[in-house]
Amino acid sequence: MSVTVLVVEDEPAIQELISYNLKKSGLAPICAANAEQAAVMVNNVLPDLVLLDWMLPNSSGIEFARQLRRNTRTQTIPIIMLTAKVELDDKISGLEAGADDYITKPFSPRELIARIKAVLRRRVPEISDEIIEAGGLKIDPTKHRVFAYLDDAPAEPSEVKLGPTEFRLLHFLMAHKERVYTRTQLLDRIWGDHVFIEDRTVDVHIRRLRKVLEKIGKEDLVQTVRGTGYRFSSEYELNPEEQHQES
Amino acid sequence: MSVTVLVVEDEPAIQELISYNLKKSGLAPICAANAEQAAVMVNNVLPDLVLLDWMLPNSSGIEFARQLRRNTRTQTIPIIMLTAKVELDDKISGLEAGADDYITKPFSPRELIARIKAVLRRRVPEISDEIIEAGGLKIDPTKHRVFAYLDDAPAEPSEVKLGPTEFRLLHFLMAHKERVYTRTQLLDRIWGDHVFIEDRTVDVHIRRLRKVLEKIGKEDLVQTVRGTGYRFSSEYELNPEEQHQES
DNA sequence: AAATTAAGTTACAATTTTGTGACAATGGAT
DNA sequence: ATCCATTGTCACAAAATTGTAACTTAATTT
Numbered sequence: 001m002s003v004t005v006l007v008v009e010d011e012p013a014i015q016e017l018i019s020y021n022l023k024k025s026g027l028a029p030i031c032a033a034n035a036e037q038a039a040v041m042v043n044n045v046l047p048d049l050v051l052l053d054w055m056l057p058n059s060s061g062i063e064f065a066r067q068l069r070r071n072t073r074t075q076t077i078p079i080i081m082l083t084a085k086v087e088l089d090d091k092i093s094g095l096e097a098g099a100d101d102y103i104t105k106p107f108s109p110r111e112l113i114a115r116i117k118a119v120l121r122r123r124v125p126e127i128s129d130e131i132i133e134a135g136g137l138k139i140d141p142t143k144h145r146v147f148a149y150l151d152d153a154p155a156e157p158s159e160v161k162l163g164p165t166e167f168r169l170l171h172f173l174m175a176h177k178e179r180v181y182t183r184t185q186l187l188d189r190i191w192g193d194h195v196f197i198e199d200r201t202v203d204v205h206i207r208r209l210r211k212v213l214e215k216i217g218k219e220d221l222v223q224t225v226r227g228t229g230y231r232f233s234s235e236y237e238l239n240p241e242e243q244h245q246e247s
Numbered sequence: 248m249s250v251t252v253l254v255v256e257d258e259p260a261i262q263e264l265i266s267y268n269l270k271k272s273g274l275a276p277i278c279a280a281n282a283e284q285a286a287v288m289v290n291n292v293l294p295d296l297v298l299l300d301w302m303l304p305n306s307s308g309i310e311f312a313r314q315l316r317r318n319t320r321t322q323t324i325p326i327i328m329l330t331a332k333v334e335l336d337d338k339i340s341g342l343e344a345g346a347d348d349y350i351t352k353p354f355s356p357r358e359l360i361a362r363i364k365a366v367l368r369r370r371v372p373e374i375s376d377e378i379i380e381a382g383g384l385k386i387d388p389t390k391h392r393v394f395a396y397l398d399d400a401p402a403e404p405s406e407v408k409l410g411p412t413e414f415r416l417l418h419f420l421m422a423h424k425e426r427v428y429t430r431t432q433l434l435d436r437i438w439g440d441h442v443f444i445e446d447r448t449v450d451v452h453i454r455r456l457r458k459v460l461e462k463i464g465k466e467d468l469v470q471t472v473r474g475t476g477y478r479f480s481s482e483y484e485l486n487p488e489e490q491h492q493e494s
Numbered sequence: 495a496a497a498t499t500a501a502g503t504t505a506c507a508a509t510t511t512t513g514t515g516a517c518a519a520t521g522g523a524t
Numbered sequence: 525a526t527c528c529a530t531t532g533t534c535a536c537a538a539a540a541t542t543g544t545a546a547c548t549t550a551a552t553t554t
Binding site for chain 2 (some may be wrong): 540541542543544545550551552
């Protein structure tokens with residue numbers, strides 16, 4: 001199953017560079033030099049992803065992105081922007097226009113490919129939208145809600161209110177329960193790999209998540225694995241440390 | 248586990264700045280002011296990563312990168328380029344020359360470190376994540392858990408709680424069961440190769456590991472080979488006659 | 495058997511890692 | 525605009541882990 005990537009880039013040299021690298025990675029690039037060409041191609045081939053140079057002539061990049069987002073058929077196509085420089089304003093308007101990720105030039109081929117795969121991974125959600133139940137929690141990604149089956153009121157699951165990051169964190173951990181992730185892995189998978197965020201920030205969000213769960217009596221679901229990272233676990237009881245044998 | 252980074256940079260001030268920040272992050276920088284020095288060092292220490300200033304005298308940066316890529320031994324060493332400015336031509340030739348990532352000056356120390364770690368993260372791990380079972384023990388690296396099949400309750404494996412080093416030690420020994428390793432080899436493989444740690448420290452960790460295993464009745468799995476080192480063995484019972492010779 | 499060497503064992507201080515609350519910056523909503 | 529929620533980072537506290545020294549026991553050599 002081939003993955004088609006529409007490359008919208010006016011600079012021929014870069015277009016070719018990208019094209020070359022995409023092919024090398026088993027992706028099928030199709031190229032457009034401007035927004036008009038791009039619009040035509042989108043209608044013809046419906047690509048799986050759009051790689052969009054921000055600095056198109058007439059600054060039509062934003063407009064093209066908006067256009068994609070307006071049309072139902074193209075609404076969900078992921079967009080990665082290429083920006084020549086880290087321009088805060090660009091970034092913001094880019095994200096507003098609906099870009100899924102952005103890469104600043106110059107970029108390494110490896111990074112480009114990594115980003116593309118990351119975005120595609122997100123799209124064909126490796127973390128699906130399935131409802132997940134574990135450890136007395138139920139998370140419903142499509143409704144963006146979390147419910148808890150409390151011990152004292154088994155019939156009625158009550159909703160747990162989480163912030164955006166806490167939600168994503170819990171969702172990811174539940175989707176891969178029992179498995180340990182390092183802080184860096186969590187940053188990569190939950191925050192995205194273009195961020196330069198301190199590892200310790202993960203701790204704080206874990207803390208915030210735990211705080212909420214504790215409040216409803218769900219403890220030890222999010223476990224620390226010392227020297228490694230964190231894990232969601234409901235299958236194994238924590239070792240009662242009190243198994244001391246007298247010596 | 249120490250990671251050596253070769254910094255190729257002619258500007259002493261920048262060299263020092265980088266060096267300082269690398270050290271602060273637990274990396275081991277070695278510096279070269281030009282391509283010739285760098286070439287020598289690469290052969291001597293085989294760094295884990297090269298941080299290469301693009302604007303070396305005689306524009307020898309590209310040449311050095313190409314040189315690294317030509318040699319089998321250095322082919323896979325990741326290269327991060329430092330560019331003073333976003334130059335299209337430079338970029339392309341840099342990517343052609345095989346750089347893995349780019350950083351444009353001026354850069355923040357944090358970004359520098361983040362990039363380096365990102366690149367290093369892509370390296371393949373030396374021990375796989377396979378589940379290993381031996382001697383009634385099961386170690387699951389992805390879950391970061393160890394289970395024991397106890398003799399008296401065969402159905403239900405109970406979890407064994409280990410500290411980080413104990414876990415790594417057991418994992419390594421189980422991954423190479425029946426094979427004897429000297430203390431120095433264990434230090435190299437488990438602690439990393441730069442450590443100034445006493446050989447006898449291994450004894451203590453072996454002791455700690457054994458203590459946990461003894462507690463659940465798993466004895467003699469970690470065996471001493473006198474005058475040599477230690478081994479994980481489940482295939483051969485210790486010879487009972489040898490266990491206690493009457494004195 | 496005494497001497498010598500290697501390994502087992504324990505206790506402890508130093509270091510590392512993680513938990514936790516506070517803070518300022520940001521951005522959205524009213 | 526103001527208010528409110530969220531976010532990332534920091535600083536300090538708490539907890540777990542680690543390396544080493546010192547001492548004991550066991551094995552090997554003389």
